[in-house]
Amino acid sequence: MALTGRKITVLGAGISGLTVATILARRGAEVTVLERAEAIREVGAGLQISPNGVTVLEALGLGAELADIGVRGHEVALRDYRQGREVLRLDLSGAAGAYYFIHRADLVEMLARAARAAGVQIRFLHEITGLALEQDRAHLTTAQGAHLSAETLIGADGLHSVVRGVLNGRAAPSFTGQVAWRATVPANGRVDPVANVHMGPGRHLVHYPLRSGDLINIVAVEERRDWVDEGWNHDDQPANLRAAFADFGGEVPALLDRVTRVNLWGLFRHPVAPHWHKGCAAILGDAAHPTLPFLAQGANMALEDAWVLAAALESHDTPEAAFAAYQEERRPRTMRIVDAASRNARNYHLSGPLRIAAHAALRVGGALAPGGPLKRFDWLYAHDVAARHPLVAAPAP
Numbered sequence: 597m598a599l600t601g602r603k604i605t606v607l608g609a610g611i612s613g614l615t616v617a618t619i620l621a622r623r624g625a626e627v628t629v630l631e632r633a634e635a636i637r638e639v640g641a642g643l644q645i646s647p648n649g650v651t652v653l654e655a656l657g658l659g660a661e662l663a664d665i666g667v668r669g670h671e672v673a674l675r676d677y678r679q680g681r682e683v684l685r686l687d688l689s690g691a692a693g694a695y696y697f698i699h700r701a702d703l704v705e706m707l708a709r710a711a712r713a714a715g716v717q718i719r720f721l722h723e724i725t726g727l728a729l730e731q732d733r734a735h736l737t738t739a740q741g742a743h744l745s746a747e748t749l750i751g752a753d754g755l756h757s758v759v760r761g762v763l764n765g766r767a768a769p770s771f772t773g774q775v776a777w778r779a780t781v782p783a784n785g786r787v788d789p790v791a792n793v794h795m796g797p798g799r800h801l802v803h804y805p806l807r808s809g810d811l812i813n814i815v816a817v818e819e820r821r822d823w824v825d826e827g828w829n830h831d832d833q834p835a836n837l838r839a840a841f842a843d844f845g846g847e848v849p850a851l852l853d854r855v856t857r858v859n860l861w862g863l864f865r866h867p868v869a870p871h872w873h874k875g876c877a878a879i880l881g882d883a884a885h886p887t888l889p890f891l892a893q894g895a896n897m898a899l900e901d902a903w904v905l906a907a908a909l910e911s912h913d914t915p916e917a918a919f920a921a922y923q924e925e926r927r928p929r930t931m932r933i934v935d936a937a938s939r940n941a942r943n944y945h946l947s948g949p950l951r952i953a954a955h956a957a958l959r960v961g962g963a964l965a966p967g968g969p970l971k972r973f974d975w976l977y978a979h980d981v982a983a984r985h986p987l988v989a990a991p992a993p
């Protein structure tokens with residue numbers, strides 16, 4: 597389908613929305629992104645971009661900028677919580693490509709610059725509260741009282757997606773029984789480019805460097821019965837974080853002592869959506885498949901989706917045929933990733949004899965076949981959507 601001059605509306609200026617908007621605008625579409633926030637804001641903390649996401653950014657011509665704003669990860673170290681003793685070390689140089697630790701705000705800003713350079717119009721303070729779908733037109737209402745219509749609508753509007761609700765029926769996301777504290781602290785001297793995962797009963801804590809190693813990103817997850825408001829910006833007391841991880845040893849106490857501001861974030865999920873499209877509308881990213889963050893794939897799946905969706909629109913005769921092909925390709929893979937992330941939560945949080953046995957098996961496996969544990973992730977990291985779906989012309993401006 598010729599994209600030149602085609603009017604496409606994208607809902608949400610997050611990672612998936614800005615990426616798909618940029619690719620489509622570079623193919624000649626007239627793309628408008630509607631975003632409820634008043635600006636691209638400095639929100640969020642660390643994200644991990646694995647080789648399957650890096651290939652999309654490289655195919656967009658953003659590889660050098662990514663290398664500049666990210667910290668290239670060399671290893672992942674799995675550790676026991678008590679003294680921080682290493683259970684297994686994964687050498688990321690054996691992965692399918694580069695692996696980066698990056699601040700979400702830096703990634704979103706880089707994508708917003710690319711989108712604007714491609715001619716995308718980003719309209720802030722457009723919170724969509726109403727959506728009616730016809731076969732070839734979507735009618736949108738904003739909280740600010742505007743009425744808009746779209747020829748093609750792409751819902752990149754995250755966990756509480758309005759578009760997902762219209763395609764699948766409205767349902768509130770459910771609490772997963774896990775909460776996460778997130779904080780960044782200044783680095784005290786040189787920090788190795790390693791993601792450290794400290795695994796304890798019912799809890800784990802991950803830390804890795806950001807921004808040239810000047811900052812350390814901390815994510816600390818605890819299983820809980822009680823419900824916490826979902827959201828990215830709920831402040832909590834650093835003392836609560838320190839109390840929850842008081843029995844963690846190794847580097848953890850010194851890191852937590854330096855925390856002065858922390859957010860507490862309840863982890864909520866929907867199942868992977870059964871229906872990703874209808875008529876002129878489709879969804880991608882967290883709107884289609886919110887995930888637990890324990891495989892660090894939320895942003896990477898969003899990047900992959902954006903590429904496959906744009907390529908499908910270019911290579912099919914109608915949006916409906918394109919959306920159907922896109923869902924058929926993406927849904928099984930994202931389901932597999934979401935399941936693997938949920939399994940990681942269980943494995944990280946084992947207690948008692950099960951934990952001892954699992955850690956012993958990891959140590960032995962790592963010693964016998966040092967590259968083996970990472971090889972198990974080839975299905976995830978070596979998946980190159982840009983090579984599978986070459987776009988017809990060079991995408992960089």
Ligand SMILES: Cc1cc2nc3c(=O)[nH]c(=O)nc-3n(C[C@H](O)[C@H](O)[C@H](O)COP(=O)(O)OP(=O)(O)OC[C@H]3O[C@@H](n4cnc5c(N)ncnc54)[C@H](O)[C@@H]3O)c2cc1C
Pocket residue numbers: 607608609610611612613630631632633639640641642643644700722723724725752753754755756757758778828880881882883889894895896898
């Ligand atoms: C504020 C924020 C901070 C985050 N921080 C982290 C982090 O630190 N670490 C991490 O691993 N992951 C973080 N994430 C999640 C991660 O970015 C996503 O899982 C992943 O990138 C998928 O992105 P997405 O574009 O599909 O959805 P999202 O990143 O959720 O983006 C959705 C966008 O749509 C907008 N939107 C939603 N509803 C409407 C509406 N009705 N009308 C108009 N606009 C709407 C939102 O404001 C947002 O900009 C964060 C997400 C958000 C929104």
